[in-house]
Ligand SMILES: NC(=O)c1ccc[n+]([C@@H]2O[C@H](COP(=O)([O-])OP(=O)(O)OC[C@H]3O[C@@H](n4cnc5c(N)ncnc54)[C@H](O)[C@@H]3O)[C@@H](O)[C@H]2O)c1
């Protein structure tokens with residue numbers, strides 16, 4: 361099985377290649393322009409997939425490697441310096457290609473290093489988690505966290521290609537598979553009610569790693585994301601829909617300490633909060649909120665946030681990148697499968713959602 365999609369952006373178009381099992385080096389080699397390649401990974405993925413990739417590339421390229429510590433808590437200025445240091449120490453030039461081999465943390469950090477080193481060098485995404493295959497590797501959002509806010513420092517920088525090999529998911533811990541499923545469910549809730557029905561029907565196949573069903577889910581999500589990115593690469597409008605559940609979710613991640621709640625877990629609980637507010641607005645029904653909670657639970661995801669003081673949550677929300685002139689803007693559901701970005705909600709309803717879930 362091999363599927364190809366194309367992402368159209370202002371800088372360039374690039375392919376997303378989805379395979380059931382492939383030689384990673386062979387697939388990415390045609391997209392490497394210069395002689396130098398730097399593969400960035402972490403201590404977990406290193407043991408699983410680095411050696412084969414490096415050996416496969418060594419015949420044609422000078423291959424350097426950077427192995428970061430594993431975890432969201434290392435998605436920081438301090439640890440991205442390890443990539444810059446290696447680029448400098450090895451006299452890398454502008455035609456170096458960076459390869460991100462790993463999940464969304466490695467992908468976001470490598471992408472930002474590529475965006476900023478010498479004001480921009482090429483990079484390739486080899487996402488190895490479900491979350492990174494369906495979401496973070498596509499669309500060019502790159503960056504690192506700040507202690508006071510998620511992804512606060514970053515850049516839009518598109519990869520030269522994305523290679524999603526379903527085989528890499530066979531080694532993924534179940535908790536990480538669930539976390540990725542949160543972003544899969546997100547696409548259904550914001551864009552396609554039929555996809556939600558499909559997910560409800562196929563959740564057990566997905567959770568038991570049926571490669572064919574997984575590849576279909578990955579391809580559908582990548583297509584949704586590619587369509588949105590093609591229309592609004594830099595999030596001046598429609599792209600913000602991809603942030604459904606994230607204003608609430610980022611509060612959880614920041615408040616609890618990066619890495620305690622996985623990004624997908626925080627987004628899952630955040631999507632329930634956004635759904636509850638959508639219900640309070642009179643847009644969706646109690647039954648819709650129940651249905652959303654049920655599909656998240658089927659993916660073994662949390663549906664309740666941890667206890668966070670309402671005022672602290674509101675203060676953290678003020679750091680959200682969607683805030684305009686001090687006004688919090690949220691993604692809410694008009695119906696299941698249709699989302700809107702709005703600042704037009706009563707603050708007391710938002711406070712009620714934040715308070716009720718304590
Ligand atoms: N740029 C974007 O558009 C975007 C979109 C969504 C999320 N994100 C970011 O992505 C990050 C979350 O990504 P994630 O969920 O992939 O987390 P992650 O990168 O931390 O990976 C999850 C865990 O799985 C391990 N792992 C990775 N691949 C594996 C494999 N094949 N087998 C076994 N273990 C493996 C990792 O070492 C890690 O421990 C967050 O920082 C989030 O903010 C970015």
Ligand SMILES: O=C(O)C(=O)C[C@@H](O)[C@H](O)[C@H](O)COP(=O)(O)O
Pocket residue numbers: 495499501510511543595599600602603606681
């Ligand atoms: O690609 C996007 O656009 C998204 O918002 C995808 C999100 O799933 C992802 O978590 C993203 O990193 C959040 O972006 P941020 O700008 O809210 O930090």
Ligand SMILES: [Zn+2]
Pocket residue numbers: 495543606623627
């Ligand atoms: Zn996300």
